[in-house]
Structures are given as structure tokens and as C-alpha cells.
Amino acid sequence: MKLNVNGVEREVAGDWLNESLLTVLRDHLGLTGTRFSCGIGQCGACVVHVDGAPINSCLIPVQKAAGKAVLTIEGLAAADGTLHPLQQAWVDENVPQCGFCQSGQIMQALALLDTTPEPSDADIDQAMSGNLCRCGTYDRIRKAIKSAAPKVQLWEPV
Amino acid sequence: MAKFSRRKFLVATGWVAGGVTALYLLRNRATAVAPTIIFPDNASGGAWLQIRPDGVCRMLFPRMDMGQNANTGLAQIAAEELNVKAHDIDGVVPSTNQVPPFAVTAGSMSLTAFSRPVAVAAATLREHMRARAAAKLNTPLSEVLDAEGGFTTADGQTVSYADLADQSDVLVEIDDAQPLPALYSFDASRSKRQVGHDVSPLGIRGLVTGAPAYSADVPMAGVLYGRAVQPPVRNAELAALDTAGLDQVQGFIQLVHDGDFVGVVCKTPSAVDAAMAKVKVTWRLQQPINQNEIDQLVDVDAALAQGELKHVLQDNNHRKDAQWQVDLRFDVQVQSHAAQEPRAAIARFNKEGPQRLEIWTGTQDPFGINRFAAMDTGLSEDEVVIHPQRMGGGFGGREHYEVERDAVRLARAMGQPVKVQWTRADEFTAGRNRSASTHRVRIAADAYGNLSDWWYAYVTGYVTFARERLPSWLLPVVRLGDDMGVVKGAIAPYSAPHQRVECKDVDLPVDLGVWRSLNGAPAIFAIESAMDELATQLDVEPVAFKIAQMRGTQPRLQGCLERVRDLSLKRELPEGPGYGRGYAAGIYDGRCFVAVSADVYIDPQSQQIKVLHMCCAQDVGLAVNPDQLRAQIESNLAWSIGMALLEQLEVGDGDIQSSNFDNYRIPRMSDMPSLDIAVIDQPNIPSTGAGEVALVAGPPAIANAIRHASGIRPLRLPIRYADVVEGQGASA
Numbered sequence: 001m002k003l004n005v006n007g008v009e010r011e012v013a014g015d016w017l018n019e020s021l022l023t024v025l026r027d028h029l030g031l032t033g034t035r036f037s038c039g040i041g042q043c044g045a046c047v048v049h050v051d052g053a054p055i056n057s058c059l060i061p062v063q064k065a066a067g068k069a070v071l072t073i074e075g076l077a078a079a080d081g082t083l084h085p086l087q088q089a090w091v092d093e094n095v096p097q098c099g100f101c102q103s104g105q106i107m108q109a110l111a112l113l114d115t116t117p118e119p120s121d122a123d124i125d126q127a128m129s130g131n132l133c134r135c136g137t138y139d140r141i142r143k144a145i146k147s148a149a150p151k152v153q154l155w156e157p158v
Numbered sequence: 159m160a161k162f163s164r165r166k167f168l169v170a171t172g173w174v175a176g177g178v179t180a181l182y183l184l185r186n187r188a189t190a191v192a193p194t195i196i197f198p199d200n201a202s203g204g205a206w207l208q209i210r211p212d213g214v215c216r217m218l219f220p221r222m223d224m225g226q227n228a229n230t231g232l233a234q235i236a237a238e239e240l241n242v243k244a245h246d247i248d249g250v251v252p253s254t255n256q257v258p259p260f261a262v263t264a265g266s267m268s269l270t271a272f273s274r275p276v277a278v279a280a281a282t283l284r285e286h287m288r289a290r291a292a293a294k295l296n297t298p299l300s301e302v303l304d305a306e307g308g309f310t311t312a313d314g315q316t317v318s319y320a321d322l323a324d325q326s327d328v329l330v331e332i333d334d335a336q337p338l339p340a341l342y343s344f345d346a347s348r349s350k351r352q353v354g355h356d357v358s359p360l361g362i363r364g365l366v367t368g369a370p371a372y373s374a375d376v377p378m379a380g381v382l383y384g385r386a387v388q389p390p391v392r393n394a395e396l397a398a399l400d401t402a403g404l405d406q407v408q409g410f411i412q413l414v415h416d417g418d419f420v421g422v423v424c425k426t427p428s429a430v431d432a433a434m435a436k437v438k439v440t441w442r443l444q445q446p447i448n449q450n451e452i453d454q455l456v457d458v459d460a461a462l463a464q465g466e467l468k469h470v471l472q473d474n475n476h477r478k479d480a481q482w483q484v485d486l487r488f489d490v491q492v493q494s495h496a497a498q499e500p501r502a503a504i505a506r507f508n509k510e511g512p513q514r515l516e517i518w519t520g521t522q523d524p525f526g527i528n529r530f531a532a533m534d535t536g537l538s539e540d541e542v543v544i545h546p547q548r549m550g551g552g553f554g555g556r557e558h559y560e561v562e563r564d565a566v567r568l569a570r571a572m573g574q575p576v577k578v579q580w581t582r583a584d585e586f587t588a589g590r591n592r593s594a595s596t597h598r599v600r601i602a603a604d605a606y607g608n609l610s611d612w613w614y615a616y617v618t619g620y621v622t623f624a625r626e627r628l629p630s631w632l633l634p635v636v637r638l639g640d641d642m643g644v645v646k647g648a649i650a651p652y653s654a655p656h657q658r659v660e661c662k663d664v665d666l667p668v669d670l671g672v673w674r675s676l677n678g679a680p681a682i683f684a685i686e687s688a689m690d691e692l693a694t695q696l697d698v699e700p701v702a703f704k705i706a707q708m709r710g711t712q713p714r715l716q717g718c719l720e721r722v723r724d725l726s727l728k729r730e731l732p733e734g735p736g737y738g739r740g741y742a743a744g745i746y747d748g749r750c751f752v753a754v755s756a757d758v759y760i761d762p763q764s765q766q767i768k769v770l771h772m773c774c775a776q777d778v779g780l781a782v783n784p785d786q787l788r789a790q791i792e793s794n795l796a797w798s799i800g801m802a803l804l805e806q807l808e809v810g811d812g813d814i815q816s817s818n819f820d821n822y823r824i825p826r827m828s829d830m831p832s833l834d835i836a837v838i839d840q841p842n843i844p845s846t847g848a849g850e851v852a853l854v855a856g857p858p859a860i861a862n863a864i865r866h867a868s869g870i871r872p873l874r875l876p877i878r879y880a881d882v883v884e885g886q887g888a889s890a
Contacts, residue, residue, distance in 0.1 A: 015425055018408065023427040027383075027577075032375035033368015035550070037498050038582045042819040045498060073368035087366040094358050094785055097793060098225030099365035100498040100550025106366065125828040132819060134498045134551050135225045136796020137789075138830035 006075025022057040033073040044131030047104040054111035073103035078157040085151035089144040097135035180204035193262035200334035203279030213320025218252040224552035227359040228268035238352040239280035262523035266847030281339040346841035356785035374502035384568035386421035388588035394441040404436040445667040458596040467660040476658035480602040480611035488684040492807040499550020505565035506575035514541040520549035530559035554672035583817040590671025593619030597684035609654035619666040647681035652707040675850040686742035686858035718753035721775035726755035738867025742858035749846040754855040758863040779843035798856020
């Protein structure tokens with residue numbers, strides 16, 4: 001089957017058709033920026049967008065993503081390497097500690113800003129409550145989302 | 159021997175090819191037990207720093223990054239000495255064949271122990287390059303002045319490190335018998351450009367773009383996927399194995415069963431899940447596993463009823479029958495590390511070449527893993543190489559040969575590389591937890607509140623002397639002494655003429671190990687709760703009361719408390735029932751000082767305890783990177799909420815019930831309060847570490863706030879809503 005990831009058509013080999021979207025992305029297609037952490041949709045480390053909606057990629061069989069557009073953390077920056085405003089805000093606020101959850105955090109924040117361009121603290125708490133960070137970087141994530149929000153609306157990747 | 163080994167490392171790093179390298183001597187060898195405890199001396203840093211032929215400083219990082227970003231701080235120090243920017247340093251995480259063994263990354267020791275050797279090596283390189291500059295410019299040495307990335311002279315000549323570097327290997331000797339070069343990093347009178355500044359963690363761009371960083375991200379041709387069955391406790395023995403239906407699993411390749419080890423290998427990751435569901439192991443336990451068993455083993459009152467406890471840590475004119483004004487018992491439950499990354503490893507056996515076994519893994523102790531893999535396989539230590547990867551959280555839980563063992567045994571059976579990815583359930587089942595403990599604190603005071611008698615007794619599981627951290631023949635011997643993990647935090651900063659502290663350490667039926675702050679957080683929770691209770695009963699302001707009872711002996715801790723009180727007063731506590739504010743202070747490992755305040759609300763609507771705001775003042779000496787210090791404090795405050803209100807490893811009858819984040823709650827964003835943090839910089843005092851400091855004061859600050867809000871003294875962690883409304887705690 002074919003899978004459209006970050007705008008590129010990728011072939012999924014027969015041995016991998018019974019896998020989750022997450023394991024196909026990571027172990028078959030080599031897109032390891034999306035991470036496995038809980039396997040039951042409780043932590044958000046594996047969030048990617050499928051047709052624009054954030055989903056826990058550990059939970060969906062890869063075949064359900066066939067014919068849909070999958071966006072992962074690797075597809076966020078511009079082709080020339082310019083960071084997406086959310087990624088840049090994550091750098092400016094020095095958000096990551098261990099960093100393991102941050103791909104999922106950024107993808108979830110992107111989904112929030114798609115629907116709520118000017119989120120309040122309560123909006124952020126609500127939208128991000130499915131994304132765990134054991135290091136406790138939540139305060140910086142809040143700040144990064146707020147500082148990125150106005151720039152995300154203007155973002156036009158090269 | 160030293161020279162030969164040194165050359166071996168230089169070949170492995172490619173450093174022989176060119177550049178200027180500081181020389182080091184191999185003085186220490188690893189001991190045969192875990193963890194690796196070799197601390198560096200002044201000359202050690204020579205193994206980690208080089209000026210490349212293009213003039214760039216290359217640094218082989220001697221610390222394992224797991225979120226504390228210690229190597230960024232060390233790079234700032236090297237950069238300060240060399241007059242370059244930290245982000246211009248070419249940082250590399252070395253494999254175990256590229257550097258002499260270094261100590262396990264643990265105990266908040268990275269900057270404490272490694273700052274100076276890094277500074278000495280970098281300064282030695284700088285002075286060597288200065289001599290070259292003097293020769294090249296035909297100028298007296300004293301007239302060659304520092305400049306960004308090189309040197310300058312009064313008459314305007316400049317020369318860069320690239321101009322001065324070599325195309326071939328040049329060794330610079332660090333001789334700590336000679337006077338050391340000037341160390342810029344620790345000179346409080348100097349205006350610094352790297353040290354003391356907020357530098358972004360090195361490699362941060364990769365972390366926000368999803369670049370490969372962790373063990374499971376390593377690409378590996380021809381890799382197979384495997385996993386082993388984790389016993390509920392390490393000393394369990396396999397009693398029965400049932401694999402009915404395993405052969406029918408699509409993608410299943412092989413079962414590997416050797417003694418108590420049972421694992422499967424498959425073609426794809428999900429096939430491993432399906433195969434493991436068909437593997438049923440019955441374990442024979444040496445000790446029943448259940449909560450009741452744990453509760454009885456750590457019962458401090460039962461232990462005291464039998465007489466003096468095993469370890470007496472302090473005993474000054476103890477009076478057993480003083481008029482105790484506070485006499486409280488505190489219980490702390492078992493907690494899991496629950497790092498965000500479930501551990502993973504890849505092992506590959508090579509038919510050719512000097513390295514017969516390679517392991518890619520995230521570990522706090524790569525040299526320990528190297529030794530244990532050699533012991534496990536019968537290879538020599540030189541035939542095994544560990545390629546350490548970034549850890550998605552460590553917190554003390556990743557020092558052991560565990561997921562690596564699984565990968566090694568499966569890869570050896572298959573003759574092909576195997577990747578093992580632990581599940582979240584594996585993490586909870588096989589993690590080495592923070593022990594349960596119970597604490598009895600008794601305090602007597604005169605009418606003015608001055609302490610006359612202090613008696614603190616507690617029972618906890620072994621920490622650094624936990625089973626299997628050491629060979630079984632050694633355990634009874636070392637356990638006669640004080641377990642450094644068990645005794646952390648036990649000595650209070652308060653003075654009393656009659657003072658006794660005693661403890662007992664025991665084996666529990668669950669696996670124990672090093673957890674963030676070790677015994678520091680449980681002990682200081684008990685001590686600070688008891689002192690707060692005394693202040694409350696005396697109706698005195700708790701911060702002033704605690705400072706008075708330090709009797710001037712703890713100026714740095716006093717400074718933290720005063721600062722945190724000021725911070726907390728900037729925010730008005732809402733009026734009305736259910737709101738409370740609490741304070742606590744503590745010293746981690748005798749060297750790191752911290753105070754925390756917490757504002758809480760006990761919400762009858764949601765029946766939850768909510769932390770609204772926390773302040774923290776921390777003094778850990780020289781602040782090499784204030785922003786990263788703040789990050790560590792934020793992390794410790796988040797952990798404080800987990801420890802105080804949420805986390806408890808659920809133990810069933812014969813197994814571990816906690817299996818994932820749905821039944822082991824860690825703080826979520828909505829649990830996170832607003833924060834106000836002060837880093838107290840002490841440019842004249844060497845850095846003493848920050849990774850697990852604020853966690854000693856956060857939980858008691860929350861507990862004391864709950865006492866203030868509810869009138870009920872929390873006696874058990876985690877504190878549940880029901881504990882403070884139904885009066886299970888001791889009412890004041």
C-alpha cells in the first residue's frame with residue numbers, strides 16, 4: 001500500500017501492513033521523530049496529523065491511514081531548514097529537557113493553534129492535557145505556545 | 159600501559175589524525191560492581207578535549223544527557239577557558255572505546271565533579287596555543303592576549319586557533335604537580351561570556367525537529383525485533399512456561415528460552431506484541447509480593463519496639479523519655495521513575511573486527527553496561543563497545559544491565575542484530591523503584607519553641623545497596639555500613655541539645671534502586687512536616703521559626719527560606735475556606751540548598767487538591783547556566799506534585815498492578831501551577847548540582863499548605879482528597 005507522509009508518497013511493504021501507523025513511520029520508513037511511549041493513547045508522544053487532525057499514531061492501524069495525508073514532526077520545518085514558528089518558540093523558551101515527548105507536544109500544539117489562534121491558559125491546559133511530559137516542561141510549553149501563536153498564522157513555508 | 163591504552167582511545171576517536179590534544183594519564187580502573195564510580199582528577203579532562211586542525215574545539219562529552227543537559231554546562235566552561243562560544247564546540251557523545259571509563263551520571267554530581275577537570279584541560283590547551291601564538295608572532299608570551307577564538311597583541315596582530323592548530327597529533331601534558339593555568343570559569347572577579355549565561359541546550363534543534371536521538375531511533379540494517387518476559391521481581395525464578403499458539407503468530411521467528419530468560423524474536427514490532435501475548439510464564443517468588451508485606455517490613459514503630467535501629471546516624475545526649483510536643487508518623491509509598499522513554503536497546507554481534515559486540519542504548523552508566531555485557535557473554539571488556547544514546551529521562555533508573563541484556567541474548571541466539579523496545583508495562587514491572595518508607599519524628603521544645611530534643615527514626619528499603627546492584631557475597635558486608643542512598647536527608651538543619659537519628663534498611667519484595675533525590679525527599683518530607691506542625695501548634699510564623707531553630711548554623715539555607723518567603727508574598731493567597739500556603743526547606747546531600755513555598759486549594763467541587771502556585775529559591779553555588787538551573791527546578795517542582803499528590807506504584811497479590819499512565823498518574827499540564835523561581839548565584843562557591851534538589855522541599859511545602867488549608871496534618875504520601883476531609887490524618 002501507499003502512504004502519503006509529509007507530502008511524499010511512500011510504499012509500505014507487505015510485512016508491515018498489520019502494524020500501527022507509529023511503527024511503520026518509525027521502523028519501516030525511518031521517520032523516528034514520532035516517539036513510542038505508552039502504546040495506549042495516554043501520553044501523546046506519538047501524535048501526528050492525519051488529514052489535519054491530531055491522532056495518537058500508536059492506536060491506528062497503518063491501513064486506516066492509506067490515502068490520507070500524514071504530517072509528522074519531520075515535515076514541519078521549511079525545506080530550507082527554517083524552523084516552523086512553534087519549533088522556533090520551543091528553542092527560544094528552551095522547552096526540551098530530555099526531549100522525548102516534545103515532537104508530540106509540538107504536533108498537538110499545532111492542532112490547537114489550527115482551531116484556536118489565540119488560546120487562553122485554559123484552552124492550552126485543555127488541549128494539551130493528553131500530552132505527558134515527565135520532565136515537567138509544562139510551564140515553558142504554555143509560554144512557547146503563546147509566543148508562537150501570532151507567528152503561526154503568518155507562517156508560509158518556503 | 160597508560161601510553162598504549164591512550165593511543166587505543168585516540169585511534170578510536172580519530173584524534174591521532176590531527177589536532178592538539180591535552181594529555182591525560184589512566185590512573186583509575188573501573189571496579190567490578192555497578193555502578194561505575196571513578197571520579198575525575200585534574201588531569202582527566204585531557205581525554206575529552208581537543209583543538210581540531212580547523213581550530214574548532216572538539217569535546218567528547220563525559221556525561222550522559224537525559225534532560226539535565228549537564229554537557230551544555232561543561233561546554234560553557236570549556237568555551238569560557240578557550241574564549242569561544244559554547245555552541246561553536248563540536249560536542250560528541252563518545253562510545254566506550256573512545257575514552258577512559260568515567261563515573262555513572264548520577265547524584266547531581268556532573269558539574270560538581272567534572273567542571274574542574276574540563277576547565278583545567280581547556281585552559282591547558284589555551285595556554286599551549288598561546289605559546290604557539292607567541293612563537294608565530296615573535297612576541298613575548300606576556301603580550302599575547304586573549305581574543306575570540308584565538309589571540310591578539312597590543313599592536314593589533316591577531317591569530318586564530320585554526321592558524322595555530324596542527325595537521326598532525328600534538329599532545330599537551332596536564333601535570334597537576336605543576337601550577338595549573340588560570341581558570342577563568344571560577345574566577346568570581348572576571349566578567350564572563352559563557353559561564354553564568356543562559357545558553358540553550360546543545361542539540362536543541364534536533365530535539366524540536368525530530369532528529370534521531372534515542373536508542374530506538376538508531377537505524378540498523380537487517381534488524382529483527384524482540385522482547386523478553388520481565389519477572390515482577392529480579393529474584394523470581396521461572397516455574398512454568400506455556401507458549402501455546404506462539405507458532406501461529408504472523409511474523410514470529412524464534413523463542414529464546416535459557417534458564418529464567420524467555421524472549422521472542424519477530425520480523426516486525428507489532429508481531430512481537432502478538433507473540434508476547436502467547437508467552438505465559440509462571441514465576442516462583444522468594445518472598446510474597448503484596449502491599450501488606452511491604453507495609454510490615456517498613457513499619458518504623460514495630461522496628462523501634464524491638465530496640466535501637468541498625469544504623470545510628472547521630473546521637474547527642476539522647477533522652478528517650480522527653481516531653482514530646484510533636485510525635486508523628488509519616489508513611490511514603492513506592493514510586494516509579496516513569497520516564498517518558500520506555501527503554502530500548504539494539505545489540506549486534508560482529509563476526510569480524512576488534513569489537514565483537516556492539517550495543518546502542520541510553521544508559522546512565524555506559525561503562526557499567528560494558529562490564530556486565532562482557533561478563534554475560536564471556537567476551538573481554540575490550541571486545542564489547544557501548545554506543546550511548548540520549549535518554550528520554552533517567553532520574554536514577556537507568557544504571558543497570560537490563561534491556562541491554564535482553565537485546566544481547568536475543569541477538570546472540572539469532573546471529574543478527576535485534577532491537578528490544580520495552581513496553582510501558584515492562585517499565586512499571588521491571589523498574590527499580592523508590593522504596594516505601596515510614597518515619598517517626600519526635601520533637602520537644604521549651605515554652606518559647608526552642609528545640610530541646612529531636613528523635614528521628616525511619617525504616618526504608620535499600621537504595622545503593624539494593625539486591626543485584628552488588629554481588630550477593632558482598633551484600634552482607636557492605637550492608638553493615640551506611641547505604642549512601644538511605645541516609646540522604648536524614649540529618650536535620652535544626653539544632654537541639656539532645657538529638658538522635660537512627661534508621662534501618664530492609665529488603666522489600668519489589669525491586670528498588672536509585673530514584674531522584676534518593677531518600678532525601680522522603681526524609682525531608684517527614685522532618686519539614688514535623689517542624690511545621692510544631693510551628694503551627696506554637697502559633698508562630700513557620701519560616702521565622704525554622705530560621706531561629708537553625709541557630710545561625712545554616713546561612714545558605716536561611717537565605718533560601720527568606721528569599722522564598724519574599725517571593726511567596728508577592729502573590730496574595732485567595733481568602734476563603736480550602737486555601738492554604740506552606741513552606742519547606744532542605745539540604746540535598748549536604749551541599750545543595752533549597753526552599754519552596756506552595757499555595758493550594760482543596761476543592762470540594764472536583765474533590766481534588768490543586769496546587770495553584772509554587773515559589774522556589776535555590777542556592778547550588780556558581781550558576782553556570784541559570785536558565786538550565788531554572789529548568790531543573792521546574793522539573794523538580796513538577797515531581798513534587800507527583801510525589802505529594804499523585805504517584806503510588808500499585809502492588810497486587812504476587813505482581814505489580816501499575817502498568818501504564820492510566821493507572822499510575824503523573825502530573826499533566828493541568829496539574830502544573832504557576833511558578834516563581836529565584837536562582838541564588840554564588841560565584842565564589844563551586845557548583846554543587848541541581849538535578850534532584852528542589853524535590854526535597856516541594857512535597858513538604860505542599861503538605862504544609864494542605865495543613866494550613868484544612869487543619870489536618872497529611873501523614874501519608876501521596877495525599878488523597880479523602881485524607882484531608884475525612885480526617886484520616888492526625889487532626890491538630
